[in-house]
Amino acid sequence: MEPDLTLLRELVEGTPILSTHPGRGVPEEWICQVEAMLGPLPPSYRWWLTEYGSGTLGGAGIATIAPPNLRVYADDDLTAPWRLADGLLCFYAEPDCGDSYHFVHPGHRSPGSVASAEWPVVRRDVFGDEEPFAESFAGFLSISVARAAGLGDGPTPALARLWRSTPGVLLPNGVMIYGPQIITERNETYEVDDYAPHWVLIGDDSGGGGLFMRRHGRDRASVHHLDFGAISSDTVAASEKVADDLLVWLRGGAAIPGRQSTLGQ
The missing domain is CATH 3.40.1580.10 (SMI1/KNR4-like)
Structure with missing residues (x-):
């Protein structure tokens, strides 16, 4: 299902493991510049950028879009050269050399996958092994919050499937x-x-x-x-x-x- 942005805001602003800066979003012009390079960004991540600009999950930063004059030097910028490889775009890495999380670029999705403006998320461990994690950036935040709260991926399999796309x-x-x-x-x-x-x-x-x-x-x-x-x-x-x-x-x-x-x- 498509992410519910009202409930996503409640999730983002109501959980202690997420730290954000409401009202300090990335300018639309900067987002369009990045989209000219990568294609249209997934809607829930684009919403995150326009609402908060940057933020942390569990103390580690989520990729942002840096000012154009600093972009080439900014390691936290979404377009940093190391982030994109083999059709995967890294936007978050756990602290202390933990797992990393990557968008699957639309051009590299598996045959037969469901068409969506959202980009699926995969988790890659320190050994390079990958597994599907969420169906959207909103789902990534939802499952991350659920696990931190001791809920696993969800109290029932059906709810877990829903949360992989939207936090309710x-x-x-x-x-x-x-x-x-x-x-x-x-x-x-x-x-x-x-x-x-x-x-x-x-x-x-x-x-x-x-x-x-x-x-x-x-x-x-x-x-x-x-x-x-x-x-x-x-x-x-x-x-x-x-x-x-x-x-x-x-x-x-x-x-x-x-x-x-x-x-x-």
Whole structure:
């Protein structure tokens, strides 16, 4: 799914492992100069550059765009010669010679990969081995924050797939799927671990109802809907199943039978 920039801002400005400078974005002219060299930058990374310009993750800098008169000398500039090799563009490296993270340039994607303006991200370890990490820069930040918070890639496989693209979703009908910046707080607020320990609250309908998925077992893919006031293991298990596949449901508009959007009322 395409990154939700509103929720991405919440993620960036609400987590202690990210340090940014709001309002000190890179000028559009500089971005266009770099795009003339590299092609259109992935939208969520471009948004990051225009909003913050630079920043750090876990104390290590994320590549930026330096002033034109300093670009040739700036090691943190996205166009530094060492960053681009074999179709991979390095934009972040962990501290102390840790893993590095690279955009896959559109011209070097695998045959049959899904077409998107976003650039996938791969992780390369110190031995040079690579593995897919995220589907976008927003997903890179989302998974990084999730892992730092002890959430792994996500509490369910479906949520992990979503977070690899975006830190949550807010749809026009009011359905919201939480990102790593908020999911723990929401589960604590509604005491899900106490009342329904085999379930995780993954979102809500903006009208008093929660969306739940099983933490364990054979069925970790279906999504269930239940009013917050009725949470228990038995009631969630017997609640209305609204989807067999989270991402397919979201792409189709995430309809909940008998519910209408409360937004704007």
